[in-house]
Amino acid sequence: MELTSTDDEHDPEGQTTAVDRSRTEALLASAEQHLVDLDAAEQRLEEGTYGRCEVCGREIPRARLEVRPTARTCVDHAA
Template identity: 70%
Template sequence: MTDTTTHSTRLAEERQTTADRLEGLRREFGQVVEATVDSNSDDEHDPEGATIAYERSQVAALIDQAEQHLVDIDAALDRLAEGTYGKCVVCGREIPEERLEARPTARTCVEHAGKG
């Protein structure tokens, strides 16, 4: 049986950590964009242009990942509220506690990972 209180607390903490991280990443992205305002916009010929474009794309990818993680956390919190947290969405069996410890947003058991 899944200890919903422990998982609820952990998910809430992880949500706050992720939201804080996302805020920092958005701030960093803004700084990268701001730094390019006064620079040469010709990334192909500006030696720093490629580095700035790379950094901008890296931060954007991290923002996307953090945003998706928030969606996953919110979905897990919804499952907790509905009483379905810790049950595989494919087969309905209990997700092993070890899997939930490693991946608290897991929607499936290991057997059905990637299918839910």
């Protein structure tokens, strides 16, 4: 087991540790959001609304869904 300092201010590698921690937190938040998006897509699939734009109701092109299976809108209404 490697010992690491939790005192970034006095650790010569403190900035690196802080950057690594920040990057890890961002990756975790992104993964958590992706799971939420997947759950929402599964719910739309069960309701029969998957593949329909939530703004205009038109069908979302298959190519968009292949690239982004959690898409809720067509390209015209993508944020």
